[in-house]
Amino acid sequence: MNAMSRDTALVRITDLHKGYGPNIRVLRGLNIEMKPGERVVVIGPSGGGKSTLLRVVMGLEEIQGGAITFAGQPYISADGRKTRIDTEVRKKIGMVFQHYTLFPHLSVLQNLTLAPCKVVGEPRAKAEERGRAILARFGLEAKADAYPSQLSGGQKQRVAIARALMLDPQLMLFDEVTSALDPELVAEVEQVILNLAAQGMPMMMVTHDMWFARNVASRVIFCAGGVVVEDGPPEQVLGDPKEERTREFIDRVFHIKG
Amino acid sequence: MDYTLDIGAVTRNLEPLFQGLAVTLQLTVAANIIGITAGFGLALLVLSRFAVLRVPAMLFVEFFRCTPAIVQIVWFFYCVPMLFNVFLGPVTMGILALGMNLTAFNAEAYRAAIQAVPKEHLDAGIALGLSPTQRVLNIVLPQALRASVPVLLTNGIGTFQQSALVAIVGVQDLMYQGKTLATQTYRPIETFTIIALFYLAVSFPVSQIVGYLERRRGLAVR
Ligand SMILES: Nc1ncnc2c1ncn2[C@@H]1O[C@H](COP(=O)(O)OP(=O)(O)O)[C@@H](O)[C@H]1O
Ligand SMILES: [Mg+2]
Numbered sequence: 001m002n003a004m005s006r007d008t009a010l011v012r013i014t015d016l017h018k019g020y021g022p023n024i025r026v027l028r029g030l031n032i033e034m035k036p037g038e039r040v041v042v043i044g045p046s047g048g049g050k051s052t053l054l055r056v057v058m059g060l061e062e063i064q065g066g067a068i069t070f071a072g073q074p075y076i077s078a079d080g081r082k083t084r085i086d087t088e089v090r091k092k093i094g095m096v097f098q099h100y101t102l103f104p105h106l107s108v109l110q111n112l113t114l115a116p117c118k119v120v121g122e123p124r125a126k127a128e129e130r131g132r133a134i135l136a137r138f139g140l141e142a143k144a145d146a147y148p149s150q151l152s153g154g155q156k157q158r159v160a161i162a163r164a165l166m167l168d169p170q171l172m173l174f175d176e177v178t179s180a181l182d183p184e185l186v187a188e189v190e191q192v193i194l195n196l197a198a199q200g201m202p203m204m205m206v207t208h209d210m211w212f213a214r215n216v217a218s219r220v221i222f223c224a225g226g227v228v229v230e231d232g233p234p235e236q237v238l239g240d241p242k243e244e245r246t247r248e249f250i251d252r253v254f255h256i257k258g
Numbered sequence: 259m260d261y262t263l264d265i266g267a268v269t270r271n272l273e274p275l276f277q278g279l280a281v282t283l284q285l286t287v288a289a290n291i292i293g294i295t296a297g298f299g300l301a302l303l304v305l306s307r308f309a310v311l312r313v314p315a316m317l318f319v320e321f322f323r324c325t326p327a328i329v330q331i332v333w334f335f336y337c338v339p340m341l342f343n344v345f346l347g348p349v350t351m352g353i354l355a356l357g358m359n360l361t362a363f364n365a366e367a368y369r370a371a372i373q374a375v376p377k378e379h380l381d382a383g384i385a386l387g388l389s390p391t392q393r394v395l396n397i398v399l400p401q402a403l404r405a406s407v408p409v410l411l412t413n414g415i416g417t418f419q420q421s422a423l424v425a426i427v428g429v430q431d432l433m434y435q436g437k438t439l440a441t442q443t444y445r446p447i448e449t450f451t452i453i454a455l456f457y458l459a460v461s462f463p464v465s466q467i468v469g470y471l472e473r474r475r476g477l478a479v480r
Contacts, residue, residue, distance in 0.1 A: 060381050091387040101382035105400045114396060115386035160382075167387060 007072040010036045010171060010202055011057065017065030017078070018049075018056055026052045028226035029066070034219075036071075039197050040204045041217035041234070044224050045249060050206040051098075053223065054173045057204065059090040071170065091119065094164030095173040098180055100156045102148035102163070108135065109144040112163050119167070127166070134162045138192055154185030158192050165196075172196065174205035178212075190216075210253055214238055222246045267445040268452050278435030279456055285352050285431060286418040292357030293417065294410060297364025304369050315365070322362030328423045331355045335427040352424040352431075360417045367409035371402040408471045415464045419457060432456055 011034040019025040026049040034040055042050050055061045057068065059076060062083040068076040075089040102111050112131035116122040135141050138158050148156055157177050164172060174193060178186040190212050197203065197216050207213050213220060213234065220237035222230040222245070230237055230246040241247045268275075303315035322330065334355040339345040346354070375398050383393040425434035436453035440446040 055381075058381075058385055060384055087387075090384075093385070095382075095385040097378060097382065099378055101376075101378045103379060103382075103397055103401070105404060115388060118392050118396065119387040119389075164385070 007069060008035065009033045009069070010038070010071055011204070012069045013057070013066070014068070015066040016053075016056065016063060016068070018052055018061060018063045026226055027056070027063075030223070030227055032221065032228060032231075034202070034204065037200055037202055037218075039202065039216055039218045041213040041220050042204065042206050043208075043210075043213065043220060043222055043237075043249070043253075044229075048224050049226050050223060051175050054095065054175045054204065054206060058093060058095045058173055059085045059087070091167065092170045093173065094167060094169035094171070095175070096157065096160045096164055096177045098176040100148065100153070100160065100180070102151075102156055102159055104148050107145050107147055108140070108151070108159050111148070111159060112166050115163070116166050131162075131166060134165055135159075138162055152185060153181045154188045157181065157189045161189075161192055161196075170202065172201055172203040172205075174203060174207070176206050176208065179208060208253070210238060210250075222249065224249070261447070263448060264445060265448050265452075267443045268439065268448045271439055271443065274435045274439060275432065275452070275456065278430060278432035281349060281430055282418070282421050282432040283460075284349065285356055285421045285424065285429070286414070288353040289356035289360050289417050289421070290414045292353070293360030293364045293413065296357070296361040297410075298368050300361055300365035301368035301372065304365055305372060319362045319365055322359050323366070327359055327420050328426070330359055331423050331427060334358075348424075348427065348429040352421070352427075352429045356417050356421055356424070359420070360413060363413045363416070364406075364410055367406045367413060368402065371406035371409070372398060374405060375401045405475070408468045408475070411464055411468045411471070415461050415468075418460060422457070 013030060013032040016027050016030040018027040042053060044050055056063055063076065063078050065078045070089045070092065073089055075086050077084050106114060109128060109131050113124060113127040116127040117124055132141060132144055135144055140155060140158060143151060143155060178189050181189065194216055217234040220232065220234045221228055222237060224245055230241055230243045237246060238250060241250055300315055303311045304319060306312045335351055379397050380393055383397045388396065421431060422433035425431055425437060432453060436449050440449040443449065
């Protein structure tokens with residue numbers, strides 16, 4: 001149709017500015033171009049705006065400047081003081097959060113079928129069938145009728161991933177989805193994400209687990225001070241960073257890990 | 259103290275007490291129907307983005323929260339008929355006075371429960387593509403209504419007890435019948451003890467239910 005539709009990027013973030021109120025500026029002219037099939041891990045110091053970046057891409061935040069396109073389509077833009085978000089484009093993106101966000105009044109299966117039934121108008125029986133199939137794939141078929149309060153943290157996060165997948169997203173966002181978990185529950189959640197990665201699901205995620213980052217990422221972005229400081233393949237950014245700030249950060253993270 | 263207890267003086271006259279209890283229950287149930295429904299509407303007004311809706315609603319709530327119930331009842335019984343030239347019969351007036359008080363308190367219960375729904379749940383709703391209305395109907399209200407049940411029950415039983423205040427404006431409730439009986443029989447100790455037991459017999463089971471619901475919620479939340 002126009003030049004936009006020839007854009008080969010899945011997500012193109014251009015000169016993104018985002019703050020909270022007049023005094024807190026978090027993202028200061030950030031640019032990222034994510035290609036289809038890429039798995040981007042965003043790392044960086046705490047408070048550096050990683051969650052903010054993912055929340056902006058999810059369409060949960062107002063922005064003060066810049067634009068985001070998704071698969072060549074305009075998605076988010078700062079229009080004067082207002083933020084314009086195309087809610088149809090937003091439906092193509094799924095997100096899992098650090099803290100459990102399962103709806104406590106709904107069973108596991110109901111959590112999965114809520115959006116397909118309400119948003120897409122899928123018949124309940126069909127949605128339930130798909131839901132049970134996804135749960136079975138995640139080893140959670142026995143929990144279909146359980147309530148979130150009866151699940152472990154790892155199970156909750158796996159259900160949250162399953163819930164997002166019910167809408168066939170074209171991009172998944174994961175914001176530190178294992179940091180609230182007890183250590184012995186981390187692996188089961190990371191395994192689910194690794195499986196998704198193996199199936200070619202495009203994803204953008206924040207994690208502090210460098211082992212996991214190295215295994216899942218096709219690309220690592222180091223963000224600090226609200227801009228991209230370093231961007232490259234995992235071996236390079238995590239193993240042999242070019243930038244001094246990246247090197248300092250990586251050293252510190254591995255040092256803490258012992 | 260040479261006062262010999264004579265429970266019989268009261269037990270021989272239980273009928274007016276039961277009639278009074280019926281009036282008290284009628285006041286309680288009707289006031290709760292008003293409080294549970296209008297309280298919800300009022301909570302939505304209190305949470306409104308529009309100041310023209312929000313400010314009057316907040317003033318209504320604060321008026322009832324910041325004045326003694328007995329003043330509200332007396333004011334309602336004496337001033338409303340004079341100011342507006344309406345009088346609807348003592349029981350109806352009592353229901354309206356108690357119901358408005360309960361509406362204000364229940365609105366606070368609903369408001370707190372709505373605001374207690376974690377913001378993350380709404381973010382998840384957006385991420386799942388739910389529209390604002392769908393988020394309210396499927397995420398906020400089901401959680402908020404469940405969370406408000408124990409407070410609504412506590413408020414409701416509070417109204418049951420406060421309904422005794424309408425005796426002073428001549429509504430023939432349990433307290434009124436008790437006072438009458440005590441005067442007739444000269445047996446205030448027996449009468450008022452039995453009256454207290456009547457109130458206890460209704461309130462205690464409900465407060466046990468509230469305790470049970472709160473324990474169950476406490477387990478379910480984490
Ligand atoms: N809702 C908010 N209101 C105000 N400040 C916020 C809000 N969310 C995040 N911030 C601030 O923005 C900065 C970036 O936060 P965040 O994106 O969570 O960083 P990260 O995920 O990299 O740790 C922090 O200084 C944080 O305090
Ligand atoms: Mg974060």
